[in-house]
Amino acid sequence: MTILSLPFLSPALRAARFRKGAAPALDQLDSKLAALTVFLSPMNFFRLDVVYLTLADAAACATLLVMLLKGNVPRAPLGMATPIWLAGTLALAAGLTIGSVANGEMLPLVVVLLQYSFSLIVLVYVLAGRGYRQTVALMKVLVFSIAVVMAFGAYVVHYVPDPDLRLVSGSGRMRSLVERENAAAALGSIAIVLLLNLTLHGEFRRITAALVMPLLLYGVILTGSNTGLIITVFGITVTALFSGSTRVAFGFFLAAAMAVVLVMFAGDIILPEVFRERVLTALTTGDLNQAGTFEDRYFLIREALETARHTLVVGLGADQYSTISAHGAPVHNAYLLLLTEGGLISLFGLVLLLMTGVTLAWAAIAVAGARTEGLIALTIILIYAAMLNFFAHFYARFWGVPLVLALALAAACLNTKPRNG
Numbered sequence: 507m508t509i510l511s512l513p514f515l516s517p518a519l520r521a522a523r524f525r526k527g528a529a530p531a532l533d534q535l536d537s538k539l540a541a542l543t544v545f546l547s548p549m550n551f552f553r554l555d556v557v558y559l560t561l562a563d564a565a566a567c568a569t570l571l572v573m574l575l576k577g578n579v580p581r582a583p584l585g586m587a588t589p590i591w592l593a594g595t596l597a598l599a600a601g602l603t604i605g606s607v608a609n610g611e612m613l614p615l616v617v618v619l620l621q622y623s624f625s626l627i628v629l630v631y632v633l634a635g636r637g638y639r640q641t642v643a644l645m646k647v648l649v650f651s652i653a654v655v656m657a658f659g660a661y662v663v664h665y666v667p668d669p670d671l672r673l674v675s676g677s678g679r680m681r682s683l684v685e686r687e688n689a690a691a692a693l694g695s696i697a698i699v700l701l702l703n704l705t706l707h708g709e710f711r712r713i714t715a716a717l718v719m720p721l722l723l724y725g726v727i728l729t730g731s732n733t734g735l736i737i738t739v740f741g742i743t744v745t746a747l748f749s750g751s752t753r754v755a756f757g758f759f760l761a762a763a764m765a766v767v768l769v770m771f772a773g774d775i776i777l778p779e780v781f782r783e784r785v786l787t788a789l790t791t792g793d794l795n796q797a798g799t800f801e802d803r804y805f806l807i808r809e810a811l812e813t814a815r816h817t818l819v820v821g822l823g824a825d826q827y828s829t830i831s832a833h834g835a836p837v838h839n840a841y842l843l844l845l846t847e848g849g850l851i852s853l854f855g856l857v858l859l860l861m862t863g864v865t866l867a868w869a870a871i872a873v874a875g876a877r878t879e880g881l882i883a884l885t886i887i888l889i890y891a892a893m894l895n896f897f898a899h900f901y902a903r904f905w906g907v908p909l910v911l912a913l914a915l916a917a918a919c920l921n922t923k924p925r926n927g
Contacts, residue, residue: 532576537640539569540633544644545651547907548693551672551683558621562903566624569632580635585917587865594858595626601848601855605821618824618899625906626859633907634914641918642709645700645911649710652697653718655682656725659690663728663778678780680728684904691734692893694726696908699741699889703882706749730780733896741889748881803838806831810842821849825899840894856894863887863909866916876919886912 546552546562553560573579582588599619606615633644659682662669672685684690701722705715726734739762746758769777769786777786809831813822822829827836827846837843844852863883870880890909894900 532572536569536572536576536578539565539572540636540640541644541647543569543629543632544647544907544911547648548652548655548904549683550685550689550902550904558617558902560903562907563624566628566632566903570628573632579631583630583633583635583917584862584866584913585920586869587862587913587917590858590865591626591630591862591913594855594862595622596855597858598622598626598844598848598852598855601821601844601850601852602824604851605817605826605848606823608820609823609826611823611826614825615823618901621899621901625901625903629903629906629910633910634917635921636914636918637921638915638918641911641914642704645704645915646709648908648911649697649701649704649718652693652725653721655684655690656694656721656728658682659725660721660728677730679730679784680725680780682725687729688731688733688896689902689904691726691729691731692737692897693904693908694722694729695734695737695741696886696889698722698726698738699745699885700882700908702742702745703878703885706745706754707878707882727781728778730778730784732785733893735785737889737893737896740892741885744885744888748885750877802833802835806833806835806837807839807842809833810837810839810846814842814845817846818850821845821847821852823847836898838896838898840897840900843898860887860891863890863913863916866913866920870916870919874919876916879915879919883912883916 543562543565546560546565549562550560552562570579584591599622602618603615606612634641636644659673659680662673662682663678663680666674673681673683675681675687679687680690681687682690684693698719701710701715701718704710705712710718723738726738742758742762746755749755749758774782810827813827813830821844824847825836827843828834831837837846840856841853844856848855864887867880867884867887870876870883874880886909897905900906
């Protein structure tokens, strides 16, 4: 007879004994579910059609449930920068709410606020606030997940006849499980930056990096994304400059020079057709019209700038830009989209979110002496700041997870009493 079955024990004492015995199992389950959330986050393909709810969301909710059972939800997952992050989220939501209420469009507001709340609040409390080793492990999971997504997409492009249009566009551009060409390229770029930084920091073996890097690079190429190419070059350049090593920086730029020479002289032979048509032709001819939808994006940006003159205080409301646009589409610039839909309040909220990363990066470097971790956070923030010039709303989970993990890494260096080892 176990002690839990003794009749003279009070229910409270038996419950306490149960919690004590179950704690190790719950600790492992918490970590495994968090890793599953991160692994599934780029796989936008696995979602419901009726409402935007992904398999990664289900894993995140399960993680949160286990954390609640353990009583282990962090009060300040991003440490001292948590209030800045929450204030930014609140301001972003407030601006959209004011615009929606003023224009009588409440249903889109509810949908958009729920999505942003999940990405900017739930994911933060589920993934951040962990110990340093756990956070690094989650970042490794993310890199491998994106590599799997790229490998799967390459297989579909090359070996699957008449592939699903959710995986490959009609023009042959790889979407893979992300379901979006430019977003898949951006994720590939982020994974490349994380892989380089973690390898330089000794968290990845060089042989592992040598095997994973070609998958990520080839995946970005198969998307035929000019946006992805720009972000990749930007991310690698920032990584090289922030490395603090002349030898490493020189190696990066030498490799880049060799890649440029190889593309210029043998690009027509070694590069896939979709990349040659959308990216290489535009680069070699200087004709931006060859770079896909540049004219449409430029038109939307000019239209948004004109619209923003009337939406500085009260915006159009959540998801309402496409209803007034001559193209019937949202402007692919998160700054302008929030300015037009939520006014200056929402734009200020986005700035606060980015400043959270800058604050944590500075604190990690100046206070904790964690130069590498701080620079990783700063690099990812700079990439996001640049990337948001090319994308609309950013509440999809594949946007939220990399950003949260980068900030969580810097916060973990400042946390002297991590929740988990």
